[in-house]
Amino acid sequence: MDRLAQLQAALKPAALDALLLTAPYQLRAFCGAQVSAGALVVTPERRVLLLDPRYQQAVKPGKVEIKPYVGIHEYARALRELFGPDAVRIGVYAPALSLADMQTLNPHGDLTFVPADALINELTSLLSSAEIEALQQAEAVTRQAIEVAFAALRPGVTERQLQQLLLSHIYQESEGPSFEPIIAFGSRTALPHAHPGMTALGQNELVTIDAGAVIDGLHADLTVTRLFGQSERAQQLIDLTQQALEAALQAVRPGVTASEVDEAARAPIRAAGLDQHTLRGIGHALGYQTHQFPILREHGQEKLQVGQVLAIEPGVYLPGFGGVRLEKMIVVTETGGRLISEWRSEERAE
Structure with missing residues (x-):
């Protein structure tokens, strides 16, 4: 059963008479x-996409009926009609209405x-094989773009x-960036969310790049932190974050x-006496948004499910010195977590 049928x-x-989606x-x-x-209106009998007529050519026919509208007043009236005359309880996505x-x-x-x-x-977090393959491609483009940027490191850059180098590669190879890249020296x-500025690279400094590419609407997200030069303290932070x-x-x-x-990642950081220098969550699901549920955080009770793709990104941040964040994309399979770059479609039962 596909996502819309579910x-x-x-x-x-x-106990809903209709569902309304607008995001x-x-x-x-x-x-x-x-x-x-x-707006997508789903009732027990119909699935109707209400669209501005200019968008009709952007939708492939088949999954839904397409109903054009002109003007905000006609839009509201058409939605009411689609709900049905006896509708009372309308399911909505609260953040979007x-x-x-x-x-x-x-x-x-x-x-x-x-x-x-x-x-x-939940339904948007569970991805099909085709969707995971698109995310796999987006992850590959992102890794390549990050490597292009690291290859350009030199004092003074x-x-x-x-x-600019990172985004040029992402725009050439995908629909565009998942979000504004984070680059910090x-x-x-x-x-954790530094905006790239005119800061120039010096010797023996940490470099963090956090970026993502979009393919077929699916958003990748990766972070790499490396040391440009030598620093025992910085290398210790990298080793701890890798641990x-x-x-x-291993916990997925x-x-x-x-x-x-979250606790699996937090335990070694706590043991090193640095738990107060982490964020209160170490990851999130990926898909048609960069940050989707479940969010991997303290006290989070959502259970992982086969078909979810997670961005796991522990980090340690020391004000005045620097920080390290490392992020990988992981597919939840029947047997555990697998790096998306190593995932194969036969591991996803539709």
Whole structure:
């Protein structure tokens, strides 16, 4: 059963009369629509994509009915009609539906909007073999781009110059970047989300590059930190973070909770007395967004499932000195976690 069929089948158990999805990444995930605006309405009988007429050619026919609209008032009226005259409980993705949208759709207060976030998050996190293969390609492009940037390291090169090289490769080989790349030198590597600037590279400094490419709507995410020159303290941080990463990778398997993976990575960092210098989570799922549920963090009770792809990224950040983050993409398989670069399609049972 495909993702859209599973969504439709979930209506009755959830006591929903209809589901409304409006986030562009969800439109692509559920019906392959590569558009910046629209609405997918799923009822027990129908699956209808409401679109601005200009977007109709961007959608492949077959999975859904396509209904064009003109103007915001017609849009709201068409949605009400699609819900059906007896509809009361409408499932929505709460982060994507504003208060203004709810008031427009429900002027008389006869509808009840029910958050269906958990259902939608779970379905979008479970990827098919074709989707994992696309992510595998995106990961390969990302690795290549990062290596292009590291190959250009020399004293005096700036973070901004590396950013240009990195993005040039990503744009040539993919749909574009998953997010604005993070590139930092020296003490700025202690900033987990440093924006590339005009900082020039010096000797014996840490260099962090965090980037991702998009292929077929699927977002990759990798981070590499290396030492340019020599520094015993910096090398110790790299070795410790590598140990944490390997421990987390070993912990990945179906049924394990997000917090258990987080704790596996956190334990060696805590043993080194540096737990206060980490973030309170060490990863997340990937897919049609860069950050998807489950989030691998302390106290996270979501269980890993076969078909999810995780970005595991432990880091240690020492203000005034520098930081190290290492990130790999891992596929959850029946037998455990596998680096996406080593994954093969026969490991994913559809």
